Amino acid sequence: xxxxIFGSLNMDLVIRTLQLPLPxxxxxxxxxxxxxxxxxxxxxxxxxRLGHSAHMVGRVGDDPHGQELVAHLAREGxxxxxISASPLIPTGVAMVIVDEASGDxxxxxxxxxxxxxxAGDLDQLRTGxxxxxxxxxxxxxxxxxxxxxxxxxxxxxxxxxxxxxxxxVALPDExxxxxxxxxxNQTEASRLAGFNINTPTGAQRAAEKxxxxxxxxxxxxxxxxxxxxxxxxxxxxxxxxSVLGIDATGAGDxxxxxxxxxxxEGNSLYESLIWGSASGALTxxxxxxxxxxxxxxxxxxxxxxxxxxxxxSH
Ligand code: RIB
Numbered sequence: 001x002x003x004x005i006f007g008s009l010n011m012d013l014v015i016r017t018l019q020l021p022l023p024x025x026x027x028x029x030x031x032x033x034x035x036x037x038x039x040x041x042x043x044x045x046x047x048x049r050l051g052h053s054a055h056m057v058g059r060v061g062d063d064p065h066g067q068e069l070v071a072h073l074a075r076e077g078x079x080x081x082x083i084s085a086s087p088l089i090p091t092g093v094a095m096v097i098v099d100e101a102s103g104d105x106x107x108x109x110x111x112x113x114x115x116x117x118x119a120g121d122l123d124q125l126r127t128g129x130x131x132x133x134x135x136x137x138x139x140x141x142x143x144x145x146x147x148x149x150x151x152x153x154x155x156x157x158x159x160x161x162x163x164x165x166x167x168x169v170a171l172p173d174e175x176x177x178x179x180x181x182x183x184x185n186q187t188e189a190s191r192l193a194g195f196n197i198n199t200p201t202g203a204q205r206a207a208e209k210x211x212x213x214x215x216x217x218x219x220x221x222x223x224x225x226x227x228x229x230x231x232x233x234x235x236x237x238x239x240x241x242s243v244l245g246i247d248a249t250g251a252g253d254x255x256x257x258x259x260x261x262x263x264x265e266g267n268s269l270y271e272s273l274i275w276g277s278a279s280g281a282l283t284x285x286x287x288x289x290x291x292x293x294x295x296x297x298x299x300x301x302x303x304x305x306x307x308x309x310x311x312x313s314h
Contacts, residue, residue, distance in 0.1 A: 001264045002053035003257075004128040004158070006121075006149045007040020008114040008140030009058050009073075009083070010092040011065040012249070012289060020099045020106055030100065035288040036072045037094055038114070039138040039165060042250050042289050044078045046257030046279070047136070051296040052264065055128040057082035057121055058141070059113040065091035066113065072290075082124040086113045092140070096249055096289075103245035103284055109140060109166070117141040118148075125149055129156050133264040136256055137162045143172065150178035159263070163256050167191045176214035183256055184210070189220040204228050204235050219273060221255060221280070223248070226308070229273055238273045239308035241281035250289030255280040258299065278303050 015029035040058050047054040056078050060066030062085040069091065074080050092112040098105045118141075129135060135153040137146050137160060146162070153160045159180045164171060167188035176182070184206075190197045193206035203220040207230035211218040219229040219238075226240035258279035262272025279294055282302050286292035294302070 002055060002132045003047045003134045003136055003260055003264070004055045004057065004125070004132045005040050005044040005047065005136045006057045006125055006128070006141070006145075007043070007136070007138045008038040008092055008111070009041040009060050009066075009069045010038035010094040010109060010114070010140070011069060012037035012094045012096050014096045014098060014249070014288065016098045016100050016287070018100055020097055020104065033288065035290060036069050037096070037250070037289045038069070038092060039140050039163065039253050040136075041069060041073060042253035042293065043136045043138070043257045044073060045076045045290050046254050046293040047261060048077045049293055049295045050258060050261045050279075050299065052261055053079065055079040055082060055132065057124045057128045059084050059086050059117050059121070061085065061089055061091040061113045062087045063090055065093070079128075082121075082128050084121065084124070086116050089113050089116060098247050098249065098287070100246070103248050105247070105249050107249070111140060114141050117145045121145065122148060122152060125152060126156075129153055129158050132158055134158065134260045135160045136260055139164050139166055139168065143168065147172055147175055147178070150175060154178050161256055161260055163252060164188050164192060165252060173213070176210070180216040181259070182210060182215040182218045183221065183252070183259070184218070185221045185252060186223070200225065200228065204230070207235065217269065219259075221252065227273060227277060229269065231269065236270050236273065238270075238277050241278055241302075241306050241308055243281045243285050245284035247287045247292065248284050250292055251280040251283045253289065254283040254293050257293075274308060275299070275303075277308065278306070
């Protein structure tokens with residue numbers, strides 16, 4: 001079974017600190033690392049580690065960061081023939097600041113070559129979509145590219161999971177109808193739904209509102225509070241797994257990949273969301289986005305030794 005991932009590749013410049021800076025404040029960092037990242041590339045590696053083939057389509061610059069990112073994906077077994085190197089613009093970078101105490105982060109992304117992803121990549125995407133179970137999309141490439149990719153997937157009968165991160169103020173109306181599962185986190189769902197989410201009921205209202213716009217299902221992930229999913233037939237409550245979180249970077253990518261893998265293997269939506277939740281939880285227990293993405297063995301062991309926090313309705 002295989003997945004196509006159309007999206008971003010970034011080099012993550014990660015500083016760990018005892019406190020995240022407030023606007024205008026300078027704080028001392030304690031450790032610095034350069035780690036391969038980007039929501040698209042993270043999802044590709046997560047899929048591959050869970051035992052499925054991942055075909056990545058995207059862009060890097062023709063520079064050492066780009067070469068390192070592609071080589072890293074290839075070492076993980078990801079199909080990289082759909083990644084182009086653009087000569088005139090550097091590879092995307094993300095400044096990632098991680099609060100060592102809580103594992104929370106702040107991320108600023110410079111899109112670089114990711115901003116050139118578009119019509120010129122659709123032939124590569126068509127090749128990547130041939131015979132796959134699912135297309136995984138995120139929002140670190142231009143919106144027209146995301147819409148064109150979702151359209152092509154629909155034409156080719158491939159299911160689409162879209163993580164709307166980073167969230168724009170609104171998604172084009174057409175996109176909702178092209179997406180099988182939309183997976184915003186709480187902040188992204190607030191922005192797209194147009195109201196603040198402060199409670200589980202608020203998250204449910206947002207999921208239902210966004211689902212009514214045309215997506216097959218909308219999952220709002222809530223970190224330590226689990227997730228809720230509006231399907232049109234009702235709402236699934238997904239309990240969280242309690243872990244000691246040290247770095248939340250990449251948890252959303254792990255969630256999306258495991259959800260896709262669970263569905264591709266014929267599990268129910270609820271079961272696949274539990275896989276996503278467990279994979280996200282495991283990822284936050286390790287530092288660095290791609291460092292923390294679990295293998296199949298790690299995920300299965302975690303799920304056999306941990307139960308989600310409460311019995312949710314499904
Ligand atoms: O989702 C985590 C990712 O977001 C990081 O790897 C960083 O590159 C940003 O894209």
